[in-house]
Amino acid sequence: MPATSQTLTAERILEATEEVLRRHGPAKATVVDVARALGVSHGSVYRHFRTKAALREAVTKRWLDRTSEALAGIVAEERDPEARLRDWLRALFDAKRRKAGDDPELFATYMVLTGESGEAVPEHIADLTAQLTRIIEAGVEAGVFVTADPARTARGVFQASGRFHDPCYAPEWAQPGIEEDFDAVVDLLVRGLRG
Numbered sequence: 001m002p003a004t005s006q007t008l009t010a011e012r013i014l015e016a017t018e019e020v021l022r023r024h025g026p027a028k029a030t031v032v033d034v035a036r037a038l039g040v041s042h043g044s045v046y047r048h049f050r051t052k053a054a055l056r057e058a059v060t061k062r063w064l065d066r067t068s069e070a071l072a073g074i075v076a077e078e079r080d081p082e083a084r085l086r087d088w089l090r091a092l093f094d095a096k097r098r099k100a101g102d103d104p105e106l107f108a109t110y111m112v113l114t115g116e117s118g119e120a121v122p123e124h125i126a127d128l129t130a131q132l133t134r135i136i137e138a139g140v141e142a143g144v145f146v147t148a149d150p151a152r153t154a155r156g157v158f159q160a161s162g163r164f165h166d167p168c169y170a171p172e173w174a175q176p177g178i179e180e181d182f183d184a185v186v187d188l189l190v191r192g193l194r195g
Helices: 010-028 031-038 042-048 052-076 081-102 104-116 120-141 150-160 167-172 178-194
Strands: none
Touching: 010 031, 010 042, 010 052, 010 104, 031 042, 031 052, 052 081, 052 104, 052 120, 081 104, 081 120, 081 167, 081 178, 104 167, 120 150, 150 178
16 A cells, blocks of 8 residues: 555654664654655645654654563563562663664664654653662562662662663673673662662
């Protein structure tokens, strides 16, 4: 079915934008390129996203939300909070590493976009630390973790594990010994939470 015979939605525009970014990179990708890929006028794209910056922000948010959504399932599970914390940190590391390794061109593009991002990155970090807070609160309620301030502790855990999810460390994620380093940091964090 030709693109023009399908309803133009924000989601279709974001999918096309991601593909255009993959092909052209953030410096050369234009709204006209996105419109061309969809078989519509650039004005049609602007009806959904008022500016190029808004489109880029939306595509960045969509990319970051995929990680948050995947991790939300671990947060919602009814099982041992320590195991959930370990699994959540592992899933975050694996997701970021997969993004960097599976599609390095698109990952590099998103690094540029997240640098431009107004609210998407701070919102993503707030969402991730809120997820960690819920796991730590469950640990406190179960008597597994000890902390007077789960939100502050969650921020500390997030920051202390940054080497394994902050994209600025992506070049290290394929180096020998990274798994051992990850395990050592997670073990240290869990021991600290046990009080």
